[in-house]
Amino acid sequence: MVCCNVSASKILVCLWAMLATAPAALGAAQPGDENRVGLAQFSLAAGAPARALFWLGDSTSDRANLLRARAEWQVGLRENAYKSLDAVATEGSHYRAEAYLELAKISIWNGEKRATTDEAVSKAVNVSNGMLRQQALFSLAELRRTAEQFEAAGRILAKMDPGYWAALGYLNLASEYSRIDRDPARALVALRVAEAMIGADDDHARASDLTALIRLKAGVLSYQRSEYDKAIGFLKTINLDSYQAPQALYFHGLALAGQQNYRAAMQSWHRAKKYPLAYPGVVDAWLGMGRGYDESGYLGQAGEAYQAANSAFESERVSLRLLIRKVEASGAYDALVRAARHEDVEWFLADSRTLTQPRVAYLLHYMEGADAQVAVNRVAELVSLDSALAHKEQDLAVYIAMLRQRQAKMTAGVGTSGRASVEAGIAPLAQRLKVLKASAAANSGQTEQLTRIYQSLLDTKRRVGVFDRLAAKAPKQFAQLLRRAVAAQSAVKDQRQVLSExxxxxxxILTEEVIAFLKQQHERITFALDRTEQQIAHLYEHLALTGLKRGEQK
Amino acid sequence: MSDLSHLFRFWLVKSALILLLSSCSGSLWAESLDQEIDTLKADVAALNQTLFELEEEVLHPTDTQVAVYLSMADPEALVLESVELAINGLPAIFYLYTDPERQALEQGGVQRLYVGNLPFGEHQLNATLNGQAANDHYVRREAEFTIRKSQGKKQVQLVLTAPAPEFQPELSLKEWQ
Known part of the structure; x- marks a missing residue:
């Protein structure tokens, strides 16, 4: 690196290039404590808990401890998270309520004694306000509900402000009432309240999902109570894009059939048939079509409808067997989750595509269970961790190569000649600057420009002065960085091995669970197939008998 | 017949026991796996911290490092959708926000929008914000700043505000000392 024709800009470029080969001077100014906590908060929200822990360093403020606890929880340092939360859940802490709520969640997750969980949630209720208080009250109501203390749960919900948490609480309570009561009146009242409460939620997407669930439940309960008009009223407002749509359409048809309006009922079932058979209600809708024609007196068309259902179920069994074989061969994660992602590449070209793909439909249906979500999440987390580590391993290989190259350059003394030419160029430039400054008009733009050039030259001079000192330190610092990079590379390799196992x-675990689920689905379809065959046999028998009677009459 | 029913009952109890044992061992297996995953995650997090420090030192030497941060002084200023940053006319970053990220900024979070290396001297920063203002209108705000890189780390913070009386979103530049 030799700079021959010296000019101010070239000096700066040369100097920068020379110094860029030297390692960083350590211990430079870092973001202040408050900014570090802010950076940690954003990193945590961006899904980078390890980086959040880096930013938090040894900050000990309440906010820092709360964020640290959340980051530690996410990276699996459960015990540390518990300790960090304990440090925040003290008298006078501004984040006490959040800490108690997190402690309550940990307590529930750990399956601790009810009294311990109760204590944490009650403390959260006592010290919180606003949305946090609503969340704490909801958790308390849930604790009562799961302990079968429904009256107590209801009293807590009655104290809550309208919104998402209150609506969710009433929906869960309604589920309990519908489970234990013969008469669904109490459950319907709870659902009415839930629907009124969700109206106050500002998050429209979340409110829309919960509303669909509430209306489906209310519709089913009204149907069971033979209140068909009410049931139709609830069910007809469910969005066709929602996950509940096929089931809602099936019950909508049932309610219409309850009013002897088979024609309209069959229209609803016909719409439900458009969805994959994996969704609840679709198999019943196929069977409903045959029943609808049968009840309307069109026996021939009823037979055809049952036969159509029969062939649809038969083909679904073939698809399920193929899917089971695929899951057995390549694992559930590849066959269901990864494949579903690939199919969704052109998502912008089709609406409701995710709802109409049979494979995605079975995945969604499987994912309804909490255990299934845990099993898929477990694999997904490990896959993403492996991909991040692979990326790091590649980066480290590049750093190591670069550090070796720079170390060799510094050891060979590259840059010393460049420094000398830069140093020699400063004095003439300073002289020219002095001359120009004397002739520049006062208070003009020229003076300002010359001042900037002067500052640049001053910087250059200062850095040329320290270059030799930095250059002397460089090989040692490069060697140190190189050692750290090589150690990190080896650690990454070890961790990837553990991760792979x-x-x-x-x-x-996931594959076994998915295969069990798919076999269960196969049995469900087989059962439906038996029903269509029975119905077809029954219809043919009926038609044969009617034909015989007609023949006898003639 | 009684022998048969006895055999059937024995078979039922045996099957139930096998089922119970297999489900217990399955869940225990998953539980121990979860514990091992937690340990690995903690190790990976620790390694990530080391790597982050190493990257800071290797990739962004202090003397050439320039970092641009973003924060919101007024959470009501704007529902932030995206940010574009250009340095000396060249696009440096385009960032699209998720809901949790937006909420974190509104609650006092700070984003390290850009970190890179720049030579000494003056540089132009052009920041463009897109989002929804308090009156529900979609807005695009552009701001240009000049920063001067000299010896040591250069750290600047873009601060989003909405000063009275118009409460229109604005960007200002703050330098970290």
Missing amino acids: LQGRAET
């Missing part, structure tokens, strides 16, 4: 075990 854990991923294999997690995928085995």
